[in-house]
Amino acid sequence: GTTDPALQNEIRRVKREVIDPNPLARLQIGTHPSTGNFPSVEASEKLARELGVSLNVHLLESKADLTAGQMDALRRANALHSGLVANHVIQTTDADLDELAAAGVSVAHNPLSNMRLASGVIRLPEMKKRNMKVGLGLDGGTNDTSDMFNVMRAAVGLQRATTTDPAVYPTTADVLRMATLGGAEALGMDKEIGSLTPGKRADLQLVDAQAVNFAPKVDWVNQLVFNTQPANVSWVFVDGRALKREGRVVGIDTAKVVADAQLAADRVKKLLPQ
Ligand SMILES: [Zn+2]
Incomplete structure (x- = not known):
């Protein structure tokens, strides 16, 4: 503003x-x-x-x-x-x-x-x-x-x-x-x-229901809320395009992202009063 x-x-x-x-x-x-x-x-x-x-x-x-x-x-x-x-x-x-x-x-x-x-x-x-x-x-x-x-x-x-x-x-x-x-x-x-409605964008996540922290099936809704961890998300689609595929982020070098974030964090830390 x-x-x-x-x-x-x-x-x-x-x-x-x-x-x-x-x-x-x-x-x-x-x-x-x-x-x-x-x-x-x-x-x-x-x-x-x-x-x-x-x-x-x-x-x-x-x-x-x-x-x-x-x-x-x-x-x-x-x-x-x-x-x-x-x-x-x-x-x-x-x-x-x-x-x-x-x-x-x-x-x-x-x-x-x-x-x-x-x-x-x-x-x-x-x-x-x-x-x-x-x-x-x-x-x-x-x-x-x-x-x-x-x-x-x-x-x-x-x-x-x-x-x-x-x-x-x-x-x-x-x-x-x-x-x-x-x-x-x-x-x-x-x-x-x-x-998930015909005509809307295909935004969805697939959760691995066989993961040790998630299985066995008792109540899917309760488990999605109480048990799911990000590592259980095997696929993510945004507007029909896979951004995560079989547990790996697509088209992004995550090691480079982490390294860049470390450089930025170090730079900010230097600017702060000690
Ligand atoms: Zn706030």
Whole structure:
């Protein structure tokens, strides 16, 4: 998000020349909602609207966010609508949830980040009661493992641990939906992706059900959520193209990726105060 016209033009150019020609890429405009940052919130909302893309904000994540005037900044910028994707949405009142639900705002739930950063526990059952669109996410560098199976487990586990109710929302079937069609709905892409449906893109993963940590078959849905590890995913197809084949990432030298990441990490470490 930015109020700088030159940077806004650069965002328009990147969308046109880099994002739009790539069927696997989508642009969102990110800003940080707060009273102090209001000009950027307003400019970002306008740019997102102009480009027909979602506005992405990290909202009511920690207790510190409660004094930042986040809801007020979004309200004044006319940003509370179905084009808003709000990450976290943890430190909420019932009135906040009513307002976000009525506006059709989507939520990205990032349970591993929330645990790592001691942010709190999202009120998923109350969101479900209000029919809110919720998908699962990794947040960024604080996601522990970049493992969506772990994200599903944590989303179920946090609710069970805090309510002591094993039937609390989400069940394993609910969280599997949240990880697939729920995420597509939250991004406004459920006509294209999110389920194995004729006419949609062929995005699928094959899990090795004979793996020692997975077999024998008892309940596939429970096992997908509670037992699966990334190493159990033998094939990944995106839009019908195999990106992982028999357990190996296709067309990518993973050793080189790791070596490049090490160089980058070392460079960043040198820049940090010792
Ligand atoms: Zn975040």
